Amino acid sequence: MRYSGLRVIKEALTGHKGWTPAWRDPEPQAAYDIVIIGGGGHGLATAHYLASVFGERRVAVLEKGWIGGGNVGRNTTIIRSNYLLDGNEPFYEFSLKLWEGLEQDLNYNAMVSQRGVMNLIHSDAQRDAYTRRGNAMILNGADAELLDAAQVRREAPFLDFDNARFPIKGALMQRRGGTVRHDAVAWGYARAADSRDVDIIQNCEVTGLRIEDGRCLGVETTRGFIGAKKVGSAVAGSSSRIMDMAGLRLPIESHVLQAFVSEGLKPVIPGVITFGAGHFYVSQSDKGGLVFGGDIDGYNSYAQRGNLPVVEDVCEGGMALMPMIGRARLLRMWGGIMDMSMDGSPIIDRTPVEGLYFNGGWCYGGFKATPASGYAFAHLLARDAPHDTATAYRLDRFATGHMIDEKGMGNQPNLH
């Protein structure tokens, strides 16, 4: 069923009786050409592009819970392409371009909102670094603007400009950045993939990989064995657990990141604002809640919940940046598990096991990557060659010395 304005009016006049489920609930088949483990944003996007761009017909996505219950539904919804390094910037700009055409491609309202992302500048050194980053973005075809303090004041007068410790001296602005309704991304990709006969199988946990003579033949699941010519893992924070089934250790640690939502307020924050001095980022959802977050908790975790010291730290960051936030009540908070890689950048590559492919290491920046991650992973699965924008995301880059370390932190996953 195609969605359209006309359809909404027709349904409104006929008691909304014509709507059908957005995707089927199929029984798993005995075998597929390609099985994707993980029904998050990346897995579903991979399935969509496999079917729509690369013409694959026998594809399944296996999800242990319900689709959208992982990080795709837990993040702070920020999309942007303001990266510095060659390995990253073309990829994230490719992703932003896909976001811009996503709703037409999927025939689904994902509420892609290019309301602008503003990274605040607090020191001369930071201005130099952001100027360099802005230039790198422009060289790669992205948009970037350097704002002075007066311009920032015009767009966000409520910030604490004359904070003695972290005065606001300007900002790097990417106007094409913004936010997207995260659940709708999962649902939109699922519906589009399903319409091209991809089987989306929920409540189907992968419990093992069947590997013989160095070749992956399929997956053991809670609903039986499912054969596959190729298996791709896109399970975000659970990457190490899946690859452990193949006897592989990864350059990855799992950490928890928390997100926070305030009570609904009238429109106050125009776009996304990030406070570089204290690590705090905030935007306002269409329902009015302030959506914000900060650092990860900092130690290995699979608990999907955080601890209180980081709550305090995030709220301190918020108060230092915009004291008015102290008047808002916190409604909800939760945690998601991220696969923090050793250089802070993702991995999309084949593994040493024939027929087993890996997509992971997204750290806490993988939501914005969803379309490009799916596209590049589909490219790799279908053609056995990396997509042009993802050639640097190799699994062996830590052994060969080709790290993509945006922050210059070295092999400290909790600092990326």
Added chain:
Amino acid sequence: MIIDHPLLGPRDSAEFTYIGDASLMRRPDPATASAADWHAYAYLRANPAGTHRELWFHEGGDRSYLVVTRNTLTHEIEGVELARDAARAERTP
């Protein structure tokens, strides 16, 4: 989380800095280690869901290193020892 320091008693985990997997104590021997050994040591992790031995540095306290055995699924702490003692115990066969 409360970390029960072997010398100082229960302390708030916020006083500590997390260093990482306790396997970091087993640095390869520069005289014999291969590039692959260093790669595994510096970058590869078991990253278990469950019991995990890890290093915490008491930065806001007595500046000792501790080996904390913690469940990464529940955040429950199962054991705490001085890293010095843990390293000695590992070395004596």
